[in-house]
Amino acid sequence: xxxxxxxxxxxxxxxxxxxxxxxxxxxxxxxxxxxxxxxxxxxxxxxxxxxxxxxxxxxxxxxxxxxxxxxxxxxxxxxxxxxxxxxxxxxxxxxxxxxxxxxxxxxxxxxxxxxxxxxxxxxxxxxxxxxxxxxxxxxxxxxxxxxxxxxxxxxxxxxxxxxxxxxxxxxxxxxxxxxxxxxxxxxxxxxxxxxxxxxxxxxxxxxxxxxxxxxxxxxxxxxxxxxxxxxxxxxxxxxxxxxxxxxxxxxxxxxxxxxxxxxxxxxxxxxxxxxxxxxxxxxxxxxxxxxxxxxxxxxxxxxxxxxxxxxxxxxxxxxxxxxxxxxxxxxxxxxxxxxxxxxxxxxxxxxxxxxxxxxxxxxxxxxxxxxxxxxxxxxxxxxxxxxxxxxxxxxxxx
Amino acid sequence: xxxxxxxxxxxxxxxxxxxxxxxxxxxxxxxxxxxxxxxxxxxxxxxxxxxxxxxxxxxxxxxxxxxxxxxxxxxxxxxxxxxxxxxxxxxxxxxxxxxxxxxxxxxxxxxxxxxxxxxxxxxxxxxxxxxxxxxxxxxxxxxxxxxxxxxxxxxxxxxxxxxxxxxxxxxxxxxxxxxxxxxxxxxxxxxxxxxxxxxxxxxxxxxxxxxxxxxxxxxxxxxxxxxxxxxxxxxxxxxxx
Numbered sequence: 001x002x003x004x005x006x007x008x009x010x011x012x013x014x015x016x017x018x019x020x021x022x023x024x025x026x027x028x029x030x031x032x033x034x035x036x037x038x039x040x041x042x043x044x045x046x047x048x049x050x051x052x053x054x055x056x057x058x059x060x061x062x063x064x065x066x067x068x069x070x071x072x073x074x075x076x077x078x079x080x081x082x083x084x085x086x087x088x089x090x091x092x093x094x095x096x097x098x099x100x101x102x103x104x105x106x107x108x109x110x111x112x113x114x115x116x117x118x119x120x121x122x123x124x125x126x127x128x129x130x131x132x133x134x135x136x137x138x139x140x141x142x143x144x145x146x147x148x149x150x151x152x153x154x155x156x157x158x159x160x161x162x163x164x165x166x167x168x169x170x171x172x173x174x175x176x177x178x179x180x181x182x183x184x185x186x187x188x189x190x191x192x193x194x195x196x197x198x199x200x201x202x203x204x205x206x207x208x209x210x211x212x213x214x215x216x217x218x219x220x221x222x223x224x225x226x227x228x229x230x231x232x233x234x235x236x237x238x239x240x241x242x243x244x245x246x247x248x249x250x251x252x253x254x255x256x257x258x259x260x261x262x263x264x265x266x267x268x269x270x271x272x273x274x275x276x277x278x279x280x281x282x283x284x285x286x287x288x289x290x291x292x293x294x295x296x297x298x299x300x301x302x303x304x305x306x307x308x309x310x311x312x313x314x315x316x317x318x319x320x321x322x323x324x325x326x327x328x329x330x331x332x333x334x335x336x337x338x339x340x341x342x343x344x345x346x347x348x349x350x351x352x353x354x355x356x357x358x359x360x361x362x363x364x365x366x367x368x369x370x371x372x373x374x375x376x377x378x379x380x381x382x383x384x385x386x387x388x389x390x391x392x393x394x395x396x397x398x
Numbered sequence: 399x400x401x402x403x404x405x406x407x408x409x410x411x412x413x414x415x416x417x418x419x420x421x422x423x424x425x426x427x428x429x430x431x432x433x434x435x436x437x438x439x440x441x442x443x444x445x446x447x448x449x450x451x452x453x454x455x456x457x458x459x460x461x462x463x464x465x466x467x468x469x470x471x472x473x474x475x476x477x478x479x480x481x482x483x484x485x486x487x488x489x490x491x492x493x494x495x496x497x498x499x500x501x502x503x504x505x506x507x508x509x510x511x512x513x514x515x516x517x518x519x520x521x522x523x524x525x526x527x528x529x530x531x532x533x534x535x536x537x538x539x540x541x542x543x544x545x546x547x548x549x550x551x552x553x554x555x556x557x558x559x560x561x562x563x564x565x566x567x568x569x570x571x572x573x574x575x576x577x578x579x580x581x582x583x584x585x586x587x588x589x590x591x592x593x594x595x596x597x598x599x600x601x602x603x604x605x606x607x608x609x610x611x612x613x614x615x616x617x618x619x620x621x622x623x624x625x626x627x628x629x630x631x632x633x634x635x636x637x638x639x
Contacts, residue, residue, distance in 0.1 A: 240504065243493070247501045250490035257450055257484050258547065259476030259505045314492070378492065 077173025079281030146278025491533025
């Protein structure tokens with residue numbers, strides 16, 4: 001009773017956010033002559049899509065690092081598993097020959113998309129239902145594959161502590177990446193080449209008969225999926241399991257003495273975190289429209305770790321906010337640092353390709369040195385409390 | 399009083415090659431307060447950690463409530479009704495007081511509200527601080543929280559490892575008063591203390607542990623009057639060494 005009343009404003013907040021995303025995305029259709037920023041080709045939407053995907057991965061990493069106190073660096077590996085699972089399951093059989101041409105076709109011709117199109121038909125509303133269902137199931141399976149492998153690796157690895165756990169999970173992710181690039185597995189993973197041809201976010205845009213886009217949903221879809229997944233994680237954190245996770249983080253021995261089974265709960269947190277990392281990986285594949293092992297390096301893990309640290313270890317809303325800021329900076333706002341800029345006829349020194357990363361590194365160092373708590377520390381944004389404050393303020397005014 | 403709740407037979411605990419506990423026998427009857435006193439390194443904490451399953455014994459048996467619990471997991475042992483207040487309090491610093499208490503009742507889900515009220519009955523100060531994070535409490539309050547957290551598991555036997563550690567004498571007295579009240583309400587208590595004076599005053603029976611072996615046992619009163627105990631553990635009136 002209490003719980004539902006508390007989470008009600010959160011649901012409303014998420015619903016409003018999702019509506020705003022749809023509106024923003026379709027603004028250009030209603031209002032002509034909008035500034036370039038709101039055009040569908042604007043970097044704004046690239047940033048929003050990528051940030052939606054990354055925020056899910058960041059929150060899943062925070063569940064492990066921030067709430068359970070397990071310092072794991074295997075996130076990119078589980079994303080890779082998710083991305084490949086999604087890609088392999090979703091490439092239509094007709095396209096497999098072409099995608100796997102170096103290896104003379106794929107080892108198995110099964111495609112979820114084909115299967116559902118066989119049931120619902122491939123055109124019109126039937127095709128849409130087929131694609132949505134196939135996507136959903138492929139996303140869930142992507143998570144399950146990542147979760148399954150994390151369970152296997154968790155049995156030996158979760159007995160390790162702090163740094164050792166980080167090294168072991170990092171190594172696992174790197175090994176996975178090497179295996180997926182192995183030529184001998186080419187018939188399944190397409191070797192070091194990318195897998196393409198599966199449905200991406202832009203496939204969710206609704207088009208009319210003549211191929212014109214009527215309603216854009218390509219930014220809304222990653223937002224919706226991420227929001228749902230993050231919501232599940234938040235509900236888990238606020239449940240009694242979440243409390244047990246936090247007790248393990250705070251003091252393992254005391255938690256054990258209270259009857260909290262360390263291994264069981266660590267495993268649970270690890271598998272759930274990896275499940276959502278897998279879903280995040282599949283979303284990432286949809287975002288970049290391909291799946292390729294070389295994208296999922298340890299650099300990606302560090303990027304996500306950085307987001308978690310900037311947002312505040314142990315804060316879900318902090319992770320989400322930090323993701324959007326981080327992605328916006330790295331993909332958009334700081335882009336100008338990478339090309340030569342002129343103030344009048346004066347060429348600004350130092351600005352050239354790669355300088356963005358220098359500035360970025362300095363910003364990060366400053367954050368880590370002077371704001372080690374991150375944006376939110378371990379607090380959360382409290383929408384209910386915020387609404388109360390606003391209504392109080394407006395009462396005072398009137 | 400004759401009902402044996404906890405029985406330890408020939409218990410030995412080793413860390414690597416070092417024998418911390420070298421074969422002790424110990425009984426706790428239902429409804430008693432039993433204390434185990436001894437100097438640093440006598441093996442008190444090792445005994446307690448072994449009973450609660452955090453350390454596996456090298457030899458010997460631990461029988462609780464008629465069941466052999468030797469070498470079982472802490473989770474199983476806690477679920478049988480054996481809770482521990484660990485040494486140095488070890489509350490969860492980033493969880494609120496209420497969350498700390500709820501973790502104490504982790505293995506059962508029923509009737510938490512009633513038990514929280516029961517704990518607040520013993521420690522009204524915790525109620526005022528219920529939404530504060532554990533780490534912001536004072537030492538005495540943290541000890542109260544640690545005891546309250548263990549009580550949330552509705553233990554048949556409550557084991558306490560040095561509840562007086564690092565606390566002001568007034569706070570220690572308060573804690574010991576509450577230990578007695580908890581015992582009067584029906585919980586058996588096994589108390590481990592360096593503060594022999596306080597412990598012997600509150601205990602029904604006591605064991606003196608020295609170098610991993612039991613040197614002496616008797617009622618609290620007997621040991622308080624014993625010459626050797628007085629010389630070794632009660633040299634000063636404060637009792638701590």
